[in-house]
Amino acid sequence: MKFEGVDYYNVDELLSDEEKMTKDMVRDFLEKEIEPLVVGAFHQEEPLNMRELAPRMGELGIIGAVIPKEYGAAGANYVTFGLICQELERVDSSLRSFVGVESGLVMYPIWKFGSEEQKNKWLPLLAKGEAIGCFGLTEPNRGSDVASMETVAKKDGNKWVINGTKQWISEASVADIAVVWARTDDGVRGFLVERGTEGFSQTFQNHKGSMRAGDVGELGFSDCVILSDNILPKTEGLRSTFMCLNQARYGIACGAIGAAMDCYETALNYAKEREQFGSPIASYQLVQDKLVTMLIEITKGQLLAYRLGRLMDEGKARHQQISMAKKNNVSVARMCARTARELLGANGVSLDYSPMRHMANIESVYTYQGTDHIHTLILGYDITGIPAFAQTQ
Amino acid sequence: MPNMIVCVKQIADPEAPAGSFRVDESANQVVPAAGVSQVVSPFDEQAVEAALRIKDAHGGKITAISLGKSFVMDVIKKPLSMGSDELILLQDPAFEGADSRSTAYALAMAIKKVGEYDVIFCGRQAADWDAGQVGSGIAEFLGIPSVTVAKKVEFLDGKVKVERVTSDGYEVIEVSTPALITISNELGEPRYPKLKGIMAAAKKEVPTWTAQDIGADASQLGTAGARIKLLKVFQPVKEGKCEIIEGESPEEAAANLALKLREAKLI
Numbered sequence: 001m002k003f004e005g006v007d008y009y010n011v012d013e014l015l016s017d018e019e020k021m022t023k024d025m026v027r028d029f030l031e032k033e034i035e036p037l038v039v040g041a042f043h044q045e046e047p048l049n050m051r052e053l054a055p056r057m058g059e060l061g062i063i064g065a066v067i068p069k070e071y072g073a074a075g076a077n078y079v080t081f082g083l084i085c086q087e088l089e090r091v092d093s094s095l096r097s098f099v100g101v102e103s104g105l106v107m108y109p110i111w112k113f114g115s116e117e118q119k120n121k122w123l124p125l126l127a128k129g130e131a132i133g134c135f136g137l138t139e140p141n142r143g144s145d146v147a148s149m150e151t152v153a154k155k156d157g158n159k160w161v162i163n164g165t166k167q168w169i170s171e172a173s174v175a176d177i178a179v180v181w182a183r184t185d186d187g188v189r190g191f192l193v194e195r196g197t198e199g200f201s202q203t204f205q206n207h208k209g210s211m212r213a214g215d216v217g218e219l220g221f222s223d224c225v226i227l228s229d230n231i232l233p234k235t236e237g238l239r240s241t242f243m244c245l246n247q248a249r250y251g252i253a254c255g256a257i258g259a260a261m262d263c264y265e266t267a268l269n270y271a272k273e274r275e276q277f278g279s280p281i282a283s284y285q286l287v288q289d290k291l292v293t294m295l296i297e298i299t300k301g302q303l304l305a306y307r308l309g310r311l312m313d314e315g316k317a318r319h320q321q322i323s324m325a326k327k328n329n330v331s332v333a334r335m336c337a338r339t340a341r342e343l344l345g346a347n348g349v350s351l352d353y354s355p356m357r358h359m360a361n362i363e364s365v366y367t368y369q370g371t372d373h374i375h376t377l378i379l380g381y382d383i384t385g386i387p388a389f390a391q392t393q
Numbered sequence: 394m395p396n397m398i399v400c401v402k403q404i405a406d407p408e409a410p411a412g413s414f415r416v417d418e419s420a421n422q423v424v425p426a427a428g429v430s431q432v433v434s435p436f437d438e439q440a441v442e443a444a445l446r447i448k449d450a451h452g453g454k455i456t457a458i459s460l461g462k463s464f465v466m467d468v469i470k471k472p473l474s475m476g477s478d479e480l481i482l483l484q485d486p487a488f489e490g491a492d493s494r495s496t497a498y499a500l501a502m503a504i505k506k507v508g509e510y511d512v513i514f515c516g517r518q519a520a521d522w523d524a525g526q527v528g529s530g531i532a533e534f535l536g537i538p539s540v541t542v543a544k545k546v547e548f549l550d551g552k553v554k555v556e557r558v559t560s561d562g563y564e565v566i567e568v569s570t571p572a573l574i575t576i577s578n579e580l581g582e583p584r585y586p587k588l589k590g591i592m593a594a595a596k597k598e599v600p601t602w603t604a605q606d607i608g609a610d611a612s613q614l615g616t617a618g619a620r621i622k623l624l625k626v627f628q629p630v631k632e633g634k635c636e637i638i639e640g641e642s643p644e645e646a647a648a649n650l651a652l653k654l655r656e657a658k659l660i
Contacts, residue, residue, distance in 0.1 A: 017595045080588075
């Protein structure tokens with residue numbers, strides 16, 4: 001049956017035919033082709049085989065959807081990209097992470113800051129899913145405090161020598177190309193490091209309690225030498241980095257609502273069928289209160305994501321607005337996953353139902369791409385004019 | 394390169410639970426609940442897929458035609474998003490109340506207006522009423538051969554080779570073009586639309602033709618042209634009865650069960 005999804009405020013009516021058709025296509029594809037693989041991958045912590053799945057996603061045009069057609073992508077709008085993320089995360093966060101990273105953190109910086117040669121070489125391959133990229137920013141000792149990153153790139157004639165470690169990197173072990181951020185004498189710059197480059201290591205990280213269906217790992221740079229052509233020439237300090245993060249954070253804001261929708265639907269269906277004390281548990285006021293709370297928060301989150309998408313399309317979105325949507329919608333997903341797990345009772349801890357998996361995944365999403373605290377401080381700074389990111393000396 | 398036409402129908406999602414539908418006995422209608430989505434009839438999607446496979450191999454042009462009362466554009470444009478070149482909608486109060494015959498007549502008149510065609514594809518049946526007559530009816534009105542329940546269609550010069558599903562396998566039939574082929578689910582899954590295809594489809598202007606546009610004889614359309622009268626739509630009352638067959642031993646219980654079944658003339 002065609003999945004309609006929760007849409008209490010008729011948000012779908014605000015969408016164009018193109019946007020609705022894309023949402024339906026992605027839903028249909030994921031439900032038939034990928035959803036059946038997710039639980040096993042999560043349970044075994046064997047990441048979904050993106051070498052196989054990425055070309056199929058690429059063929060449909062859902063990788064890097066907003067990148068212009070001239071580079072082999074679809075040239076769609078941000079609302080469409082947001083709906084793609086929503087549908088991906090409705091199935092599993094690792095899928096949205098994959099497309100979010102490829103689109104916002106790999107293709108976007110190459111498109112915005114790359115040379116024409118870099119764009120022509122990498123963007124069509126990435127859009128088709130024939131190449132996979134990753135984004136190296138976070139480090140073992142530097143998370144939110146990215147400005148003091150330890151990875152350095154030293155100029156040596158017509159080469160750059162990179163040293164450092166990047167951790168918690170989505171698609172780290174499978175990537176063909178890494179967009180790596182490193183400190184230089186001219187501030188932070190972005191570099192392209194290809195798989196197999198001497199001194200460049202890519203490792204998969206297991207023993208995670210979250211994002212177990214996805215590839216997460218570490219990038220190591222030990223006197224890693226790349227040609228000077230591999231710098232992203234138009235990167236200008238952390239401003240460029242944050243421009244990439246804004247893309248991915250928008251994807252998260254939309255994706256998280258997808259996870260919340262799935263949790264709500266699972267809980268609602270369960271509550272209508274599960275009987276205790278002679279009645280479906282949905283007939284009890286305490287249960288209805290929880291369901292209604294989830295529905296209201298999801299609806300607000302959907303409207304936030306939708307409006308943010310339109311602002312992105314108009315080029316008017318401020319990064320603080322993106323922070324608000326990321327912070328709010330991930331918190332909504334976190335609450336909905338926990339509430340749904342609770343309503344499912346003991347069955348809620350089983351991987352036969354999705355809320356526990358979503359709950360585990362959302363813990364990563366709550367922290368990555370700007371922690372919840374950081375987004376609060378971004379908004380606090382915006383409305384007061386007083387930065388509160390660091391202790392004053 | 395072949396010119397192909399595919400007839401598609403927009404229907405209420407046939408996979409919606411039976412409880413989502415209500416029978417309005419006074420109007421002799423089945424009414425889906427408000428939340429039931431509209432879809433392209435799945436067999437018709439497979440008909441589009443059959444045409445696309447020929448287009449992949451030989452090129453050509455695919456024109457989808459749909460007759461309906463009210464269209465949901467993001468649904469009915471799916472054949473375009475999958476790769477069809479044109480979509481024509483037939484919409485007119487005169488088409489309403491049609492049976493398979495008057496539907497086939499209207500579609501045949503529209504196909505005549507489209508002009509040149511080598512192969513016409515339909516789903517084996519629409520997944521709402523499951524009548525399975527419109528395809529053959531169109532062929533009859535156009536005076537062309539038809540082959541039903543196909544699982545594979547190959548376009549050869551001047552003819553079409555069809556693998557037709559039978560109860561115990563399939564038969565291979567060659568038919569001269571122009572011909573009408575109805576497609577069965579054994580053809581395989583229809584392709585997913587691609588985002589670029591969706592974007593092109595969304596922008597595509599879709600003409601709507603009325604009865605007058607297709608030069609139809611009003612007496613052959615809708616209720617006037619129908620030859621079938623639907624006497625009664627009703628929901629059968631299902632009765633469940635359970636009887637436990639006793640016995641001193643499993644063997645005796647089995648023997649008692651066999652007797653009961655024989656008494657009921659079930660074995």
